[in-house]
Amino acid sequence: GESVGLHLPTLSVQEGDNSIINCAYSNSASDYFIWYKQESGKGPQFIIDIRSNMDKRQGQRVTVLLNKTVKHLSLQIAATQPGDSAVYFCAENVGSYIPTFGRGTSLIVHP
Amino acid sequence: DAGVIQSPRHEVTEMGQEVTLRCKPISGHNSLFWYRQTMMRGLELLIYFNNNVPIDDSGMPEDRFSAKMPNASFSTLKIQPSEPRDSAVYFCASSENSPLHFGNGTRLTVT
Numbered sequence: 001g002e003s004v005g006l007h008l009p010t011l012s013v014q015e016g017d018n019s020i021i022n023c024a025y026s027n028s029a030s031d032y033f034i035w036y037k038q039e040s041g042k043g044p045q046f047i048i049d050i051r052s053n054m055d056k057r058q059g060q061r062v063t064v065l066l067n068k069t070v071k072h073l074s075l076q077i078a079a080t081q082p083g084d085s086a087v088y089f090c091a092e093n094v095g096s097y098i099p100t101f102g103r104g105t106s107l108i109v110h111p
Numbered sequence: 112d113a114g115v116i117q118s119p120r121h122e123v124t125e126m127g128q129e130v131t132l133r134c135k136p137i138s139g140h141n142s143l144f145w146y147r148q149t150m151m152r153g154l155e156l157l158i159y160f161n162n163n164v165p166i167d168d169s170g171m172p173e174d175r176f177s178a179k180m181p182n183a184s185f186s187t188l189k190i191q192p193s194e195p196r197d198s199a200v201y202f203c204a205s206s207e208n209s210p211l212h213f214g215n216g217t218r219l220t221v222t
Binding site for chain 1: 144212216
């Protein structure tokens, strides 16, 4: 079956810098995308979502961009903080809230 | 709201023993999911319930795995007999036509 994948398994940034985490998806029928954050010892937590009829959505310090032409999703974190250190997963859905998860990208924020 | 509650947090058992993982979803959520997370395979959906009825169990690895949801506030995932390759973190999640809310997982080690 089709799957969600990530370009970078580990991303290291300095505190205060902006972070960009990328995700490629292959199912052109996917219509809903979600970013989750997983801290050590915890379950994934919802960060932000976007539907396929949008190309950009902003939250607090986070922005998700969707490029359906190349099937690419990104999560931008502004002014990255040590508390942002975690594994970030993108997930795609086809007509439901049952996500298919990518493998995850580890974000390491250096003070 | 206390969120999704899973127990135990850690379970260490010997091969061949029965293991039962427990989950209390968020009150009012009509869907419940069991996921397994490993380094090799990432987050895998095992089974999900809607209104206490199992909808899709195609992710359950084999007959040794079974899941029940006797009522809207409780679910179990049972492995009998357990094997070392079952070692993983097992997550329960719930939702109400929304992004999933995850518990903090049960880390299972089978020796």
